[in-house]
Every structure is written in C-alpha cells, then in structure tokens.
Amino acid sequence: MASMTETVTARDEPGTATSASALAEPNAEPSRRTRRARQDSAKRARTLLLSAISIAAGIGVWWLLSSIGFKLPSPADVVVRGWELTVDGTLGADLVASLTRVLVGFALGTIVAIPVGFLMGWYAWARGLIEPWIQFFRTIPPLAIIPLAIVLLGIGEEPKILVIFLAAFFACVISTFQGVVNVDRTLINAARVLGTKDAGIFVRVVVPASVPFILVGMRVGLGAAWATLVAAELIAAQQGLGYRMQQAQLYYDLPTIFVGLIVIGVLGLVMDRLLLLAEKKLTGWQERR
C-alpha cells in the first residue's frame, strides 16, 4: 500500500506539489527563499520610509500654515499642551474615562450582537421576529437617540454607554447574521453525511465559518463606537476626551482640541490594528484570491 501511495505523492500534480512541499519543509531551496525574504523586507522598508516622509511633510505643512497666520496652534504648542495635560493628570483621567465607556459599550454590543446574529441566521422564525426592528433602528443614527436616552436614563454613565452600545451592536449583528447565512451549504451537507446532527453542525461548522464575518463586524462596530464617543460625552460629562475638547472650545483653547483629536485618532488606530491582528490569527485558514 505504502509504495503505491508514495509514488502518487511524488508524481501527482508536479507544480502544486512542489510549492506545497516547500511550505511543508522550511529548509527546501534555501537560497531562493532567503532572496525572496530579503526582497520582501526591502520593499517593506521602502514603504515605511515613504510613510515617515509623508508624515514629516504633513507636520511641516501644518507648521508652515500656523506660522504664516492661519488660526492654528503650531505643532510645538500642541506638544507643550499635551505634556502639560499629561503631567497634571488630566489627560490620563480623560483617557481612562473615554476608554472605559467605549470598551464597555463595545463589549456589551458585541456580546449581545453575536448570539442575536446567530439566532437570526439559523432560525427563520427568529429572523422574522427580530429583523424588522434591527432594520428600522439601524437607520437611526445612535446620536439621535441621545435626547431620548437623557430623558429616560438621566445624565450619568448609562446614556453614554447606551449610545455606544447601539453603535457597536448594529454593526456587529448584521455582519454575524450575514456570516451565518453565507455558510457554504456543501460544508453543512458534508457534516451531515458524516453523521453530524444539527447542534454539532452549528458548533463545528456554522460558528467557525462565521468567524471572519464576526471579526469584520467587530472592526466596523469599534469604529462606530469610537465615532459616537465624543458626541456621547457632550451629555454632561465630567471627564473624557470629548468633554475636554468641548471645554476647550468654550475657552478658545485650540492646542487642547488638537491634543484631544490626535489622542482619539491614535487610540482608534491602535485598537483597529489589534483587531486586525486577531483577525489574521483566527482566519488565516481562508483562501485568499
């Protein structure tokens, strides 16, 4: 038996077999592989260099504009204000307050959205019951809920978390639902003919097959949550990046507004990259064309 099968591996599909065995044996054809790796890293270095140049040029233009009389603080002013706010602890406290709101709202939104999305995708009755509500409320910007939230929930943390929750929830629920609906029927049939029953198919086929969709939904949801934050913090907040910028506006304090904007941008980017990393880890099995 062994002899026959071995010859098959050796002869069968020459092109693909070699490329696959190169993957399986990292030491195959070392010279070509290292050359390839060197080319890749050179390319990456060039891209990084270009990005750095672009950022430096942008800051240069900003500096120039502020020095020829536009009503902008100079980069130096912003750095100084950023330092001041960091040293007196204001920035840290604002950061913690804002991040807590976003993460709590986002986490709750995702935790509720995933099961609801699965329910809608798996059971036609659940879809019929839930979908009209989701489609309707989805069209209302979460910010438009703020007046209602204040009347119902007061001016504490709850209304702020509620609107962030809504923003994250709607993005993620639609995506999860799509993921379940899009599961390849052949995979479900393949599991069925191997004797797997509905519960097993759900856990072992539908859930893993939906993960890429869920992660995309989470990324969109996080973006939406972050975007809703500043407005949510206009609701009589005592702390937070949005509140700080709102205060600065009253006093015509442009450097503080800039510090707030930059911090929000950088944090959003970092969180998105973290999710992207998780996505790469969890969905590396996907065939990309």
Add this chain to the structure above:
Amino acid sequence: MTTTTPTAGGPRISVRNVTRTFDLKGEEFVALDDVSLDVADNEFITVVGPSGCGKSTLMNILAGLDTPTSGEALVDGRPVTGPGPDRGVIFQQYALFPWLTVRKNVEFGLKTAGLSAKDRREKAEHFIEMVGLGEFADALPKMLSGGMKQRCAIARAYAVDPSILLMDEPFGALDALTRVKLQEQLLDTWSREKRTVMFITHDVDEAVFLANRVVVMAARPGRIYDVIDVELPGPRTEDLRLSPEFTELRNRVWSAVYHQTPGRRVDATHRAIAPSPTAVA
C-alpha cells in the same frame, strides 16, 4: 411493491420507482422519472449521462440529502430517511472544512461518532497514509492542490467506515492527468478496502475504466437509458485504456450517451437482469 427483507445476497442499494420533480417557476421539471436500480454488495457502478439527467439528484436521494416525490430508496432493505455514516459522500467541490487541517478533517466524522482522541488519531493516520497525504497531515486545505484536497475528502469519507461510497463527479474539477492518477488510486484503494461504490461522472472514459457496470442516464425526463456490463481482461491500468476491448466498450457507452433514442428506458434492477426466482422465502 413490498419492502424486501435484508438478506445476505440481496442488493445493497435498491431504488424502487423513484420519481423526483421540482417546481421551476410554476413549471414542473422531472429530474427523475420512475427510476429503478439495484446495486450489489461491493459492486462499483458508474452513472453517466448528459447534464439534467438527474444523476446528482439520484445520488442526493441515496445520501439522504433529498427525498423522492414518489417511490423509495432502500439501503440494505431499509428506506433512506436521512444522511448517515453508513453512506460516505464525496462531493465535486471537495467540501473540506477550510479551518481544519487534513488530520482534523479526516477526524471530523470520528469525533461525531464519539471516538476517543487517541482512536481518532490512529484511524485518521491510517486513512491519510492510504491516500498518500502523510506529510501533509497538519496542512490546511488552502495549502493543497485540487487533487490532494479530493484525496483528503476520500480519506475523510473512508474513515467513518461506510459500507457505501457515493461519489458525485469527484474528479470533475481536476486536470486530465491528475484525474487519471486518482482513478487508478481509487481503484487500488477499492480493491483493498472493498465498498459498494456509486460514482457519478460525465466522462465516458472514466465511467468505463472504473466500473463493473455503467448506468447510462437520459434527460427530459431523467431516466435510466441503458446498463452496460464492463468485463475487461487483466488489471485496470494505463495499458488497458489502449486495448480493443476498452475501446469497444467506450464506444458503446459513448453512443448510448450521445445518440439517445427519445423515450427509451430500461429497468436496472436485479430482477430485470436475472428472471426473478420463484418465491424467495
């Protein structure tokens, strides 16, 4: 028609007067029209026919993924009510779980059956070796070529030890060279680990090369057009394809597939082949 009792010599698969119609925008499409067929234990039959002749529908009914509009499909004398591990299915699109390695794919059905991790691993190992994927056991499907993917799917189907293998154009998406190699390998595996095989194809050469019996189907309505026994001298190797016997059979099947007389149909049950013995007690 009474349900036959499972007997040692009885057919493994019996299709009895199966009709399957679909509603296509208000119009009735007859995918299968009163089809009857028997397949003996350890027989290798191929089903060949033009598109729309209902060959995949027939397979889906036997797999339990579809139900007949009338008539019944029996396996070992019992009506098919749903999919089960006694009938392994191999799909044209491979249908490997892309997030699982070759090993985990092969273990999938064993896990369903409740085997321990150790037993699963041992069994999977055996069948992965059988199809020659030993060094790719821990590779993900995306790293495999089409032929390797289908070998993995064959190992996965074999692992749950089905008595019947239903193969729906398994090599249809592969290049000609790979297809020929896999045909030989499949026969080799089959001769070692005998199973009752129903293999669907639209490739006449493939149908003749693999089969004990070729079932030719016709479309509109989907029916069995002819049944051709394949008796070939010697082992089924590359050389056989050049023999006059092979060529003659292939030409017969070819003309049955491509020059069909409208309305012709045959009964492919065993009682039609051998006159039914009087009163089987």
